[in-house]
Amino acid sequence: MTLTPDRLAPMANAIRALSMDAVQAANSGHPGMPMGMADVATVLFAKFLKFDPAAPKWPDRDRFVLSAGHGSMLIYSLLHLTGYASPSMEDIRNFRQMGSVCAGHPENFLIPGIECTTGPLGQGLAMAVGMAMAERHLNATFGDALVDHNTWVVAGDGCLMEGINHEAIGLAGTLGLGRLKVLWDDNKITIDGDTSLSTSEDIAARYRASGWDVFSCDGHDFVDIERALGEAAASAKPSLVACRTVIGKGAPNKQGGHDVHGSPLGDAEIAAARGVLGWTAAPFEIPAEILADWRSLGARGQAAREAWEARKLADPQAGEFSRRMAGELPEGDEAAKAFAAWLEGDASVATRKASENALNVLAPLVPEMVGGSADLTGSNNTKAKCQAPFTPADYAGRYVYYGIREFGMAAAMNGMALHGGIIPYGGTFLIFSDYCRNAVRLSALQQVRAIYVFTHDSIGLGEDGPTHQPVEQVMSLRLIPNLNVYRPADLIETAECWNMALQTPDTPSVLALTRQNLPQLRTSGEMLSARGAYTLRRAKADRQVILIATGSEVEVACNVRDVLEAQGIGADVVSMPCMELFHAQDSAYQHEVLPNDPSILRVSIEAGTTLGWERYTAVSRNGGLNIGLDRFGASAPAKQLFARFGFTAEAIVPRILEKLSI
Numbered sequence: 001m002t003l004t005p006d007r008l009a010p011m012a013n014a015i016r017a018l019s020m021d022a023v024q025a026a027n028s029g030h031p032g033m034p035m036g037m038a039d040v041a042t043v044l045f046a047k048f049l050k051f052d053p054a055a056p057k058w059p060d061r062d063r064f065v066l067s068a069g070h071g072s073m074l075i076y077s078l079l080h081l082t083g084y085a086s087p088s089m090e091d092i093r094n095f096r097q098m099g100s101v102c103a104g105h106p107e108n109f110l111i112p113g114i115e116c117t118t119g120p121l122g123q124g125l126a127m128a129v130g131m132a133m134a135e136r137h138l139n140a141t142f143g144d145a146l147v148d149h150n151t152w153v154v155a156g157d158g159c160l161m162e163g164i165n166h167e168a169i170g171l172a173g174t175l176g177l178g179r180l181k182v183l184w185d186d187n188k189i190t191i192d193g194d195t196s197l198s199t200s201e202d203i204a205a206r207y208r209a210s211g212w213d214v215f216s217c218d219g220h221d222f223v224d225i226e227r228a229l230g231e232a233a234a235s236a237k238p239s240l241v242a243c244r245t246v247i248g249k250g251a252p253n254k255q256g257g258h259d260v261h262g263s264p265l266g267d268a269e270i271a272a273a274r275g276v277l278g279w280t281a282a283p284f285e286i287p288a289e290i291l292a293d294w295r296s297l298g299a300r301g302q303a304a305r306e307a308w309e310a311r312k313l314a315d316p317q318a319g320e321f322s323r324r325m326a327g328e329l330p331e332g333d334e335a336a337k338a339f340a341a342w343l344e345g346d347a348s349v350a351t352r353k354a355s356e357n358a359l360n361v362l363a364p365l366v367p368e369m370v371g372g373s374a375d376l377t378g379s380n381n382t383k384a385k386c387q388a389p390f391t392p393a394d395y396a397g398r399y400v401y402y403g404i405r406e407f408g409m410a411a412a413m414n415g416m417a418l419h420g421g422i423i424p425y426g427g428t429f430l431i432f433s434d435y436c437r438n439a440v441r442l443s444a445l446q447q448v449r450a451i452y453v454f455t456h457d458s459i460g461l462g463e464d465g466p467t468h469q470p471v472e473q474v475m476s477l478r479l480i481p482n483l484n485v486y487r488p489a490d491l492i493e494t495a496e497c498w499n500m501a502l503q504t505p506d507t508p509s510v511l512a513l514t515r516q517n518l519p520q521l522r523t524s525g526e527m528l529s530a531r532g533a534y535t536l537r538r539a540k541a542d543r544q545v546i547l548i549a550t551g552s553e554v555e556v557a558c559n560v561r562d563v564l565e566a567q568g569i570g571a572d573v574v575s576m577p578c579m580e581l582f583h584a585q586d587s588a589y590q591h592e593v594l595p596n597d598p599s600i601l602r603v604s605i606e607a608g609t610t611l612g613w614e615r616y617t618a619v620s621r622n623g624g625l626n627i628g629l630d631r632f633g634a635s636a637p638a639k640q641l642f643a644r645f646g647f648t649a650e651a652i653v654p655r656i657l658e659k660l661s662i
């Protein structure tokens with residue numbers, strides 16, 4: 001089948017009609033972008049993209065990322081028209097309504113054909129960088145027969161203007177990700193108006209300077225689009241295609257202006273557009289011959305997919321490839337044995353070092369783990385001995401030098417996890433989690449197993465001072481739904497938390513780890529951290545106090561307990577490495593650890609913001625006590641800071657005695 005421009009034009013108009021009608025029906029949404037990029041997207045799907053609507057998760061499909069997520073009707077139209085089971089026309093009719101999979105912005109967990117959730121501008125492109133990294137890594141590991149595909153992105157002016165764009169394209173250029181192709185909707189319009197209001201940069205020059213190839217085309221000339229996409233496809237470099245388009249193309253009175261970006265066109269303008277486009281079908285009806293053209297191009301991918309299935313059957317590595325793509329961990333209990341041996345010891349190490357020890361056990365056993373750091377490898381202790389660098393010369397390498405690009409790193413990790421076949425982890429200082437916070441949030445929303453190794457987790461980092469000392473970060477990360485925030489207290493808990501992080505395929509994890517050494521507090525018990533919190537020390541004298549602490553403050557809590565016990569006041573110490581997991585336990589267990597007894601004084605100890613700890617201390621004698629830090633830290637050695645800010649038995653015991661005496 002040769003799709004000549006006269007056949008392609010009505011196909012593109014089908015996207016325009018669906019987009020303007022769905023936005024009108026919802027009385028909200030963004031018609032401008034899908035109408036403007038309809039021609040480019042039609043050429044991409046008709047001539048370049050490798051996909052099979054019957055198998056949306058086929059591992060060797062090209063990845064298509066709509067980075068300009070506000071243009072969601074573009075991808076909903078494309079998926080429906082090419083014959084994916086979802087979304088249905090009914091879903092499209094109910095665009096943006098309760099229960100429809102056609103959400104305001106595309107969500108990877110609602111529709112199998114959507115590779116990633118987009119809407120926060122710039123992150124789709126940055127995740128695509130991760131997908132392209134994953135493709136090269138798996139290609140280097142499993143060969144061309146199993147892994148050989150491209151990652152195509154549609155990005156808008158906003159995606160290119162965001163700061164994360166700089167990080168993402170710098171990384172892609174340095175890593176030489178030639179399989180990454182970005183189609184820029186160069187319409188010179190954003191919400192506020194003409195792009196000249198806010199930008200004057202030479203985008204092509206910036207991309208070229210970052211190691212990219214840059215092409216351009218008239219985004220409404222099918223022949224020219226095909227030429228430019230062909231040049232990009234042939235390039236060995238990551239490529240940007242500037243597609244000069246008119247936003248809202250086809251709406252005669254509104255196209256080209258910023259009003260068409262995010263408002264329904266209105267009945268009169270839609271009628272006028274129907275006239276211009278020669279579109280006579282009723283809303284949500286696609287003329288049979290046009291739908292047939294779309295469906296026949298959708299059916300073309302079947303042959304490529306079946307050829308791939310046949311290659312896979314003959315491939316000796318097929319089993320291992322399928323295991324990794326399914327996200328299943330390798331069998332075996334070697335890691336558990338190694339961790340159990342640590343219980344016998346008495347290791348006083350920083351939890352960042354404990355994490356490195358765990359990684360040196362896990363990374364050889366779990367080959368899909370790909371690590372990295374945003375230029376803090378030696379501080380985050382993220383590199384396992386078995387890992388070689390991931391470079392253009394060796395994409396089989398399993399350690400990524402992300403450079404000082406926290407946001408770009410986190411988004412790339414999301415892309416790798418979404419691609420499948422990889423469990424990404426990456427490090428930076430906990431304080432800079434704020435730099436990548438929205439990507440961490442997207443890990444949680446998209447339900448991916450990305451593991452964040454955030455070290456230097458409190459004033460305990462010492463001399464670098466308040467710019468580097470997290471205060472509110474641990475608690476604020478706990479605010480993000482579907483994110484497990486771990487703050488282990490010693491070597492044993494750190495190993496357990498790593499274990500848990502690997503075993504939650506639909507939930508990302510943060511490991512908040514210390515710079516300073518901590519004593520080993522645990523010498524017995526298996527996987528106690530899995531319950532989120534547990535009684536580490538039991539009261540000997542009559543129990544009047546429960547001390548609840550995390551991370552480095554568990555040691556402090558143990559010291560407080562010893563002083564109280566010496567005075568005949570019984571105190572439990574509860575270590576709470578993961579609030580989220582404790583919350584998921586049944587109430588019988590929760591009450592076993594924290595009995596519902598208002599005669600007991602509950603005391604939280606964490607070297608960070610106290611806001612939130614009331615959840616565990618409110619049911620408590622005299623309202624409970626929250627020991628924390630509700631101000632910025634200071635620059636000094638760690639021990640002095642702990643003393644200065646009251647994280648010592650000497651400072652805490654009198655406060656407890658006072659509370660008990662009321």
Ligand SMILES: Cc1ncc(C[n+]2csc(CCOP(=O)(O)OP(=O)(O)O)c2C)c(N)n1
Binds near residue numbers: 155187
């Ligand atoms: C990080 C982020 N900031 C702001 C927004 C809100 N927003 C959505 S679309 C848009 C304008 C984007 O302009 P462009 O990419 O050129 O899209 P077009 O108007 O051409 O469709 C803005 C500011 C967002 N979605 N994400």
Ligand SMILES: [Mg+2]
Binds near residue numbers: 158185187189
């Ligand atoms: Mg624009």
